[in-house]
Amino acid sequence: MSAELERRYRWLLRAFPRAYREHRGVEMLTTYLDLAAEGDGRLGRRESAHLILCGLRQRFRLPARRPLAWIGALLAAVVLGAFGAAAGTWAGWQTATAIPSDENLRDLNAAASGITAPTLVAVYPDDSSAIQGPSALARTFGTSDYSAERIRAALTADGWRITSFRDEAGATMAFPSDTAVDMVTIPTTFVYYTAVKDGLKLSGSGDVVTGAELGLAGQTNFGTMVWPVEAAAVRPLTIAGALAGALAGWLLAAAFVRRIRADDRRRRWSATVVGAAGFAAVAVPAYRLYWDAYQVLVYAHGSPEPYVVYSPTISFPIPAYAALGLLAALAVAASRPSASRRQPPHGEPTDSRTPLSP
Known part of the structure; x- marks a missing residue:
């Protein structure tokens, strides 16, 4: 029992810095073993905790002056x-919750926008949001028409529950040429929506040119951002x-x-x-x-x-x-x-x- 007790004391004394053990360790070990011999020969939890706390205090200690x-x-x-x-x-x-894969996000954004031949499809992962959480943004450019029903159907089919949906008529400002002075106003529909799904949140927006001026009819830009709750x-x-x-x-x-x-x-x-x-x-x-x-x-x-x-x-x-x-x-x-x-x-x-x- 004394050999086992000595091993336990040696192990507990490792809480003290090495230099402290080298110069005081034997003295401390002998003292504790003598105290144990005078008592019931056991090492209690309170005694063990006291040794560890004293050792940690020595490790945190800095020299004065x-x-x-x-x-x-x-x-x-x-x-x-x-x-x-x-x-x-x-x-x-x-x-x-893990955010969707890039492929899933691209497919969702394409289905909502209705663009069959996109000029650009990209996913931009963002690891430095304000709350330092992961997020991803998919953006699609191309030609399409506006359909609120298509957007809702795309989100629902992918398991999202729509929490807000708003579209409004507006205008896009453009110049006929690089040298033109007068600006042309082209009717455009803007849409904004949010949705949730299994610990995830989604924010989407898009704009579709509905006017025929300057041959820009159907020019569409959609973006979908997803991040975890x-x-x-x-x-x-x-x-x-x-x-x-x-x-x-x-x-x-x-x-x-x-x-x-x-x-x-x-x-x-x-x-x-x-x-x-x-x-x-x-x-x-x-x-x-x-x-x-x-x-x-x-x-x-x-x-x-x-x-x-x-x-x-x-x-x-x-x-x-x-x-x-x-x-x-x-x-x-x-x-x-x-x-x-x-x-x-x-x-x-x-x-x-x-x-x-x-």
Whole structure:
């Protein structure tokens, strides 16, 4: 029983940082085994939880009077919190209904428009909607006539339930030639409709030229956008991902500080400079990802049409910047001090007894 109990204590003590185990582990293990011998020789849940919490507290701990360490930990928490929020949003959307295939969307749009010989049929996937969910837009250009019954029949045959339908007479403005000054008004019918089906929403619109001016009669343009209803897990997982990323960032920064504390000043400063360069590289994608998370959290409930409500006007190459930050992190990790130069944490005595296995 004592051998099994010792193995369990060794396993629980892994909650402490490696350096802490190397210099205090044997002392702690001996103390806990002595306490167990005086009692009933068992390891209770409360005692196990206490050990784990103490170990985690040591992992989060930063040295006092080291402002750069605290600044670095805060920056790491902020940056990884952004990436964690993005990962949480992505994971939340994996629980939503999948959007139709490109072929299905093309067929639906063609059936609604009635265009038999289209001049253009295209599907534009959009992965950066305001709530960061998937959506797809099919667009068809060609020649056809307007038929409300055909649009309704196409949607119904594909399993959609129409929730709104509106058409109205209007006009298209055109010039007879490139040098013409006077503009020609051509009668045109416009149509707008929405529908739902099995966790999906659809928004369609089209315009059909009904006038004969300039030989444009029958010119038709139809577009159909489909996106999933917002999954209930999206927002909770976005918040959970941000918190998990922030905690991971702080833990990594604390581990980095413990690693370089015993090194000489030159190596410490070189590692600090490389780490600062990494933070500078990932600051740009972190800024963008926080705006994305903001849009997810403040967007109106009910999965409205997924247009972008607010975002930076510049498109940032997030993977490229993230790769630069990763390279900097690898460079810092490669600067690990040799075993002969490691010292016990400040204020902790060395232990001549055999340390715990790492």
